[in-house]
Amino acid sequence: MSESSVIRKKYPGLAASAGEVASPQLRNQGTIGGNLCQKPRCWYYRGEFDCLRKGGDKCYAIDGENQFHAIFGHEDICAITHPSDTAPVLEALNARIHITGENGQRTISVSDLFVLPSENVMVETALEVNEIITHTQLPPPAANLRSAYRKVRARRAWDFALAGVALALEIEDDRVINGRVVLSGAAPVPWRSYQVENVIMGKKLDGKTIAEASQAAIEGAEPLSENAYKLFLFKGIIEEELEAIKNNK
Numbered sequence: 288m289s290e291s292s293v294i295r296k297k298y299p300g301l302a303a304s305a306g307e308v309a310s311p312q313l314r315n316q317g318t319i320g321g322n323l324c325q326k327p328r329c330w331y332y333r334g335e336f337d338c339l340r341k342g343g344d345k346c347y348a349i350d351g352e353n354q355f356h357a358i359f360g361h362e363d364i365c366a367i368t369h370p371s372d373t374a375p376v377l378e379a380l381n382a383r384i385h386i387t388g389e390n391g392q393r394t395i396s397v398s399d400l401f402v403l404p405s406e407n408v409m410v411e412t413a414l415e416v417n418e419i420i421t422h423t424q425l426p427p428p429a430a431n432l433r434s435a436y437r438k439v440r441a442r443r444a445w446d447f448a449l450a451g452v453a454l455a456l457e458i459e460d461d462r463v464i465n466g467r468v469v470l471s472g473a474a475p476v477p478w479r480s481y482q483v484e485n486v487i488m489g490k491k492l493d494g495k496t497i498a499e500a501s502q503a504a505i506e507g508a509e510p511l512s513e514n515a516y517k518l519f520l521f522k523g524i525i526e527e528e529l530e531a532i533k534n535n536k
């Protein structure tokens with residue numbers, strides 16, 4: 288997907304996000320369905336800990352080693368960050384997810400696929416048992432659509448996002464007239480930043496608006512004991528990505 292000329296031309300943000308997934312070898316084997324449905328990377332969950340998500344009675348990360356964990360949406364229940372790089376862009380682009388199972392077929396918005404810990408801490412997706420994703424569907428891109436994905440990670444080799452942002456914005460006469468902003472590495476689900484959207488909608492991306500949007504990106508954040516550094520990352524990447532869109536880079 289990262290090398291598809293069609294995707295690169297019509298949805299450059301999606302191509303960019305696919306190119307950020309793991310390594311070329313893993314990407315050549317992996318699928319979008321698997322990328323959306325992959326299990327959390329939390330080291331307690333993957334280790335010998337019976338945490339809430341595995342049916343135990345506590346989250347070990349909330350008061351433990353939480354430097355890579357969520358700053359939004361954890362509600363002190365479970366602080367995984369959603370691991371997928373493609374999910375935030377698919378949500379920014381308002382993709383539809385086609386599902387099939389023993390009770391037939393259904394289609395949902397990608398934003399309805401993911402489940403917050405406060406809804407059900409034992410699952411990551413709204414798929415029923417025996418359901419699978421068959422394909423995803425994107426709306427045709429608007430002529431004035433700008434899409435982008437930016438990911439910050441701890442090292443330049445393959446790694447999951449410490450912080451990321453997917454933008455899909457329609458720009459007319461230098462103003463943002465429509466679109467979505469979705470954060471990755473931020474929350475147990477791809478995290479739509481309505482706060483940033485509210486600041487930029489209808490506005491020109493001048494210095495004042497970009498500064499306000501950067502501040503809005505961290506409104507309502509609830510960093511844990513070891514991950515407040517993410518606040519600076521999110522502020523920085525929102526600022527830089529909006530500047531890039533303003534300068535048509």
Ligand SMILES: Cc1cc2nc3c(=O)[nH]c(=O)nc-3n(C[C@H](O)[C@H](O)[C@H](O)COP(=O)(O)OP(=O)(O)OC[C@H]3O[C@@H](n4cnc5c(N)ncnc54)[C@H](O)[C@@H]3O)c2cc1C
Binds near residue numbers: 308326445446
């Ligand atoms: C070392 C390493 C680094 C990685 N780094 C990143 C990264 O930086 N960013 C990133 O986004 N991803 C990353 N990944 C994830 C990886 O690239 C794949 O996207 C992911 O493992 C899914 O692979 P897969 O399609 O083979 O699915 P599987 O590994 O086969 O499945 C993953 C899960 O999804 C379920 N599943 C698979 N397909 C479907 C379907 N169609 N419908 C419903 N459920 C399904 C499976 O049951 C399983 O629970 C990394 C993986 C590894 C091993």
Ligand code: SF4
Binds near residue numbers: 329338341345348349
């Ligand atoms: S963050 Fe979630 S997966 Fe990790 S220890 Fe807490 S409950 Fe378990």
